[in-house]
Every structure is written in structure tokens, then in C-alpha cells.
Amino acid sequence: MHLLIPAAGLGKRMGGDRNKLLLTLLKRPLLTWTLRAAEASERITWIGIMGQSYDFKAFREILREANLSKPVELIEGGVTRQESVYNGLQGLPEGAEGVLIHDGARCLATPQLFDRCAIALESCSGLIAAVPVKDTIKVVGDGGIIQSTPDRANLWAAQTPQGFEVKLLKECHEKGKQLGWEVTDDAALFERCDLPVEIVQGEETNLKITTPVDLAIAEFILQNRS
Ligand code: CTP
Numbered sequence: 076m077h078l079l080i081p082a083a084g085l086g087k088r089m090g091g092d093r094n095k096l097l098l099t100l101l102k103r104p105l106l107t108w109t110l111r112a113a114e115a116s117e118r119i120t121w122i123g124i125m126g127q128s129y130d131f132k133a134f135r136e137i138l139r140e141a142n143l144s145k146p147v148e149l150i151e152g153g154v155t156r157q158e159s160v161y162n163g164l165q166g167l168p169e170g171a172e173g174v175l176i177h178d179g180a181r182c183l184a185t186p187q188l189f190d191r192c193a194i195a196l197e198s199c200s201g202l203i204a205a206v207p208v209k210d211t212i213k214v215v216g217d218g219g220i221i222q223s224t225p226d227r228a229n230l231w232a233a234q235t236p237q238g239f240e241v242k243l244l245k246e247c248h249e250k251g252k253q254l255g256w257e258v259t260d261d262a263a264l265f266e267r268c269d270l271p272v273e274i275v276q277g278e279e280t281n282l283k284i285t286t287p288v289d290l291a292i293a294e295f296i297l298q299n300r301s
């Protein structure tokens with residue numbers, strides 16, 4: 076199974092002076108933790124990392140330290156996550172049939188989650204890891220007034236990995252590019268093309284490191300794992 080890791084963001088909400096994936100979590104760069112999980116997965120055989128070219132030097136250093144046994148390619152990222160994944164798809168090896176896409180910022184995903192997604196992709200063409208929503212979610216309209224309260228039983232929080240048949244995902248990305256669709260995950264492109272996307276049970280600890288408090292929580296979770 077091929078794995079693409081979007082890692083070309085700016086980390087604006089983290090408020091630091093560089094890509095948040097270069098920040099340190101228990102003495103190691105955040106991206107290293109993501110790569111370690113990918114390395115330990117039994118199913119992942121190839122890794123592509125989409126980054127901004129100015130980060131490549133740091134990424135190469137991370138790769139040197141991590142000393143992975145699997146082949147890794149650095150691929151030029153884009154201005155948006157969507158563009159980064161588009162570029163990543165063009166950078167896949169010839170003949171790649173399935174791909175998992177996993178945000179570099181979700182550095183707590185376990186190797187077992189990668190494997191569960193890879194196995195599930197053998198019997199479907201689109202899937203995402205997700206967990207049931209715990210909070211009651213409100214749809215809020217103009218003036219901060221609540222419009223509606225969707226039934227929580229139908230609500231899931233989307234995570235990554237998200238897995239797809241490469242040929243189909245490429246077609247969805249092409250269509251999205253042509254029609255100017257702007258989406259925050261790949262499943263949304265699949266959905267807009269009326270293609271089914273299955274849910275794979277995600278992990279409650281598979282949080283996306285977005286703001287400084289997430290770093291503190293991630294540190295706590297990692298500490299309790301080792
Ligand atoms: N990403 C990417 N290319 C972009 C933007 C984001 O590959 N142009 C990646 C990020 O590196 C991250 C993942 O997509 O691993 C999820 O994005 P997000 O959490 O929003 O990260 P950032 O965009 O870096 O953060 P922010 O939105 O706060 O700037």
C-alpha cells in the first residue's frame with residue numbers, strides 16, 4: 076500500500092515561526108512520529124511526503140535520523156492541502172492501485188490504524204477513518220443564532236488515513252480542479268462525484284495537532300504509551 080503524507084502546511088494556527096511538523100514532541104520532530112507509525116505498519120510499502128521546498132532540508136534531516144527501511148519520496152506540495160494531495164497523486168509510482176492519505180499533523184495514529192484502513196481498501200474504493208462525535212453539534216446561522224441540531228447518531232468526526240482507489244481519486248481531483256471545488260479532505264471530492272466512502276473505526280487519540288494545546292495533549296498520550 077502506498078502512503079501519501081501531506082506535510083506542506085504553514086502551521087498558522089499553531090502560531091510558531093515554521094511548519095508545525097518540525098516542532099518537537101518528546102524530543103523528536105512531530106513528523107518523525109508520523110513516519111515511525113508508517114514504518115511500523117505491516118501494509119505500507121512506499122511513502123511520499125508532500126512538503127514546501129524550503130522545508131526539504133529539514134525533512135531530509137528527519138529522514139536521515141529516522142532511518143526508515145521503506146522507500147520515501149519528497150514531493151513538492153501546493154498552496155492548499157488539496158493541491159498538495161493532487162501533486163502527491165502525480166508523484167505516485169507507476170501502477171499504484173491503492174493509496175492512503177494521512178496528514179503529517181496526525182502524528183498519534185497507530186500502525187494498526189494504517190493496517191486496518193489498508194485491509195478495508197481491499198474491498199471498497201473509498202474510505203476514511205472516523206470516530207463518533209461526542210459533543211452535540213449545532214448549526215449556527217447569521218447573528219450567532221442556532222439554526223438546527225443534527226441528530227448526533229449520524230455524526231462522525233473525519234480523521235485520516237483516508238484511502239482510495241488511485242485511478243478514481245485522480246479523476247475526482249481533476250474534476251475538482253476543473254470545477255473549482257475547494258474541499259478540506261479527499262473524501263469530500265469522492266462524495267461530490269457521487270462515489271461511496273466507507274467509515275473505518277478511527278482512534279480517539281488520533282488527533283490533529285493544530286493549536287498549542289494539542290501539542291501538550293499529544294505529549295501526554297505519547298508518554299503514557301511508552
Ligand atoms: N497541508 C499540506 N499542504 C498545504 C496545507 C496543509 O500538505 N498547502 C498539510 C499540513 O502540513 C497538515 C495537513 O495538511 O499535515 C492538515 O492541515 P492543517 O492541520 O490545516 O495544517 P496547516 O495548514 O499547516 O495548519 P494551519 O491551517 O493552521 O496553517
Ligand code: MG
Nearest residue numbers: 084085086156
Ligand atoms: Mg491548514
